[in-house]
Amino acid sequence: MAFDIEAYGLKAAGPDAVRPFTVDGLDVRGRAVALGPMLNQILDRHAYPAPVARLLGEAIVLTALLGTALKFDGRFTVQTQSDGPVNMLVVDFTAPGSIRAYARYDEQAFRPGGPGEGADPATLLGRGHLAMTIDQGKHMQRYQGLVELDGISLEEVARRYFARSEQIPTEVRLGVGRLFTRRDGQSPSETWTAGGILVQFLPEAPERMRQADLHPGNMPEGTQAHTIDEDDAWMEAKSLVGTVRDDELTDPEITVERLLFRLFHERGVRMFDAQPILDRCRCSREKIEAVLENFSAEERTDMVQDGRIIVTCEFCSTRYEFKAEAV
Incomplete structure (x- = not known):
């Protein structure tokens, strides 16, 4: 089909x-x-x-x-x-x-x-x-x-x-x-x-x-693991989900809609x-400045380099610079 x-x-x-x-x-x-x-x-x-x-x-x-x-x-x-x-x-x-x-x-x-x-x-x-x-x-x-x-x-x-x-x-x-x-004449991307x-x-x-209990680890000898008929x-x-291959998940030519149809169309997928x-990162200059204001004056002094405090967001790598006297 x-x-x-x-x-x-x-x-x-x-x-x-x-x-x-x-x-x-x-x-x-x-x-x-x-x-x-x-x-x-x-x-x-x-x-x-x-x-x-x-x-x-x-x-x-x-x-x-x-x-x-x-x-x-x-x-x-x-x-x-x-x-x-x-x-x-x-x-x-x-x-x-x-x-x-x-x-x-x-x-x-x-x-x-x-x-x-x-x-x-x-x-x-x-x-x-x-x-x-x-x-x-x-x-x-x-x-x-x-x-x-x-x-x-x-x-x-x-x-x-x-x-x-x-x-x-x-x-x-x-x-x-x-x-x-x-592409022709270009290095591989x-x-x-x-x-x-x-x-x-x-x-x-x-x-x-109902599901079977998670395995408890080391059980006493003779103990029966909890099982249940799913x-x-x-x-x-x-x-059906177990049949999904990695290449089906990563191939741009296999859309999510096509994958769902392949798996479940006989059962009526909606x-x-x-x-x-x-x-999208949530950082901003205002938020970074508010964080800096929570440090003590001594701690902020230790952050100063060439009259500036520089903060780089670990998530998006955006670099924020502040004049030391402004913080």
Whole structure:
């Protein structure tokens, strides 16, 4: 069966957009995303080593999928603290669709022959924790969920987060790749591309959402692990998402609409208006100046170089200069 997006009354979302969808035949809902230019702007700004850029790209995809589910004006932040070669990732989403991101890493680990070369994402993160924080603004309580990082991927982080905090069966796939193109008479150019899909099982009968307990680790000898027969519809949805290849998520020729049609058209997929995703930082001269005013006079004096205080935003690399006497 050929795919025709006009039959859905939609226009292709294109790159840098999240497409919500539901599959009534399987009682699932979800979102799919494709990222291109905005991802390149973020990653190229810092000239990260390729493994770091790939890992941060996965975190950006995951944050886009989760952040666009917010039903209010607020912020959603994904942040890791760990002992791996990439010891911190921060991706900050501001509703309705602005993202900024930053990675901190051990430069020595990514020199030729270093432990960061060729390492998989789970190894790059190492051990620590990942925090997902929802901030609904002033006068509203913040919510934060923590997931232990113990050699797991960001995909597994998302599964554990929803299993523990929301008790919603969730499956997620993330993919980040590089495209190499060559034009006549020009050197090859390289760009980053990424995509992801997240599905959640939300039947009308809550008892159908039962899940096996998370593995407790070292169990006493003779203890039986908790198992449960998963709902057939959810098993089918998970199996379909499991067939998604990385190249399907990163190939610009395979739109999110075409991918969703390939996976779910037999079960009746419905797609909704796409949500654009922008590379946009929240820093400003006024905000930086307000931060500087919170330092003591002695601390500000130590920051002065040639009569100026210079601050560079870690997210967008914007450089702010202040005359020392003005702060």
